[in-house]
Amino acid sequence: MDKEVTIYDIAEKLNISATTVSRGLNNNPVINSKTREKIHAIAKDLGYRHNTIASNLRKQQSKTIGVLLHEVNSNFSTSVLAGIEKTASAAGYDLLIAHSAEDSTKEKANTKNLLNKRVDGLIVSLALNTQETDHFDFFFERKIPVVFFDRVITNSKCTKVVIDNFKCGYDATFHLLKKGYKKIAHITANLTRNVYYDRLEGYKQALKEKKISFNEDLVKICSLDKEATIEAVEELLKSKPDAFFITNDFAAAVCINLLHERGLNIPKDIAVFGFNNDVLCDLITPKLSTIEYPGMQMGEVAAKELIRQIKSNNIPKKTKTITIPSKLIIRESA
Amino acid sequence: MDKEVTIYDIAEKLNISATTVSRGLNNNPVINSKTREKIHAIAKDLGYRHNTIASNLRKQQSKTIGVLLHEVNSNFSTSVLAGIEKTASAAGYDLLIAHSAEDSTKEKANTKNLLNKRVDGLIVSLALNTQETDHFDFFFERKIPVVFFDRVITNSKCTKVVIDNFKCGYDATFHLLKKGYKKIAHITANLTRNVYYDRLEGYKQALKEKKISFNEDLVKICSLDKEATIEAVEELLKSKPDAFFITNDFAAAVCINLLHERGLNIPKDIAVFGFNNDVLCDLITPKLSTIEYPGMQMGEVAAKELIRQIKSNNIPKKTKTITIPSKLIIRESA
DNA sequence: CTGAAAGCGCTAACAT
């Protein structure tokens, strides 16, 4: 690497102090505007670039937000990411993004790395198999703000941005029941994650209100990818359900394909209800009824709250839950 | 913020020098293993965390790769991102991600920011409306490796990872012609971006070989989002095409929906051919024929090449183009 | 195997 130009080089050239140069470059109003202009001119001339690392070391901050995602390769994750990016960059924060690939071990390593990188705050969605969450204690102890979204910690005191998963599970199931479907299969994922647990509880509650007893055989836990979903649907079909409530639109679309192959008509013979309101809902046949799950908004709200906590240096003492509105989107499949 | 523990605190506690502590923490083999263990123990005890910022300042590196995306909210972008992330994190690099939201001005600002942040290298896909590319000169001048992928600079000497867009455009068109379609409409985006330009050239070449004269009225440039696509399809239908070749699967799916609404049978009345091999291709009816566009692999290759250049400190003097294999995926729609 | 000294580039406190 060629020698980098520093503020000292500029100072020397102008016969002034490095301090003045620093102030000039930062447009500190205390500096004579003539001097400031000269500084900027020489800086440009010499090809100076601000050394954010040195500045950050001195200022003891990074102006960077760590984002810990369980997976980046999904529509929902990216919507959230887009929301975070938009809000953070508007406030002058950079994003350091890590993803855990649904692996708790990697999540821990990433947490530590982001801590070392001195991120000013952290936005997290937990990996599927994360059980203990003590790797976040480092942040809590140091009073570095952490905001969880979607897949959140359930026991610890923390800030979380979620949708009302219980209500969504309830509403979807209730909608199916109201339409006359009685034997509703449910495909979902690891119940240690709040999102899936709460939806299942909502499902149960709706059944209860309609005096339908809960049948364990109608519930399948799987990873919601294509193969796992096909397996789950095939298994569930043995119990002859008249509807599927699946906590992921992609998986629901896979299910619809399989039902079509079996010659079933949707929604006449069997209904399918998804979750997320992914773009694909509108593009498949029949169009998928689902729950709107506003990822972009979730990202925006999470980032906004985190930045607020960073700036005010004020972390809520108690659990703070922000609930994003969600709603039923009824299309053709149910 | 509570006072952070530094290597000096550890040194004091053990009555050794900070140098030794530093070496111990970095597992420098020159240090007595007993001493090393003691250092690690105390470090843990005091809640020490490595200060990457200070370390980076001293070492004059950041172990960070800047990623400049034109948009994060798409399946393709995220596949690439996942590929980059996987490769980079395996090699110990962090990702600083910025997106330009298809805006050249934002792209420039991001470039500068990443430069200041001392990223060790840059991976870029250009915004739709970027014309001049002198904002990358800062990197070239400083011999900081830059790898472009997908939407690349066409004139300047640089490293690029692409698919053979010309061939893809040719193959898709040729396939349609071979199947007997003769009046092929083409919907694509801004032709200053190589990807769209090259595909159009491929389209023209295939027509030429089949002695079909190029008809400008059958080509529409648009942003490929839902509204723009609908408008483009409606406009093109006036020319009574018997096939659509659309350079984006999502837009192709929107087109199929619209054609269904018009009561047209696909592929009997009219064919639709997409681009990307998005997951939705398999889920819509009819299943979409398309071009496989391996985003994940593109990301992996781009990151691997960038890291190679960083480590070897060896930037190719001439343009280096890496072409990722792509292929036709024939399903039901064409 | 360990330590002393220096310095990465910047900015904040304290002068003037």
Added chain:
DNA sequence: ATGTTAGCGCTTTCAG
């Protein structure tokens, strides 16, 4: 309005 001094926390000589 500008300058002096010091130090953020680490690693890298160089010396023992």
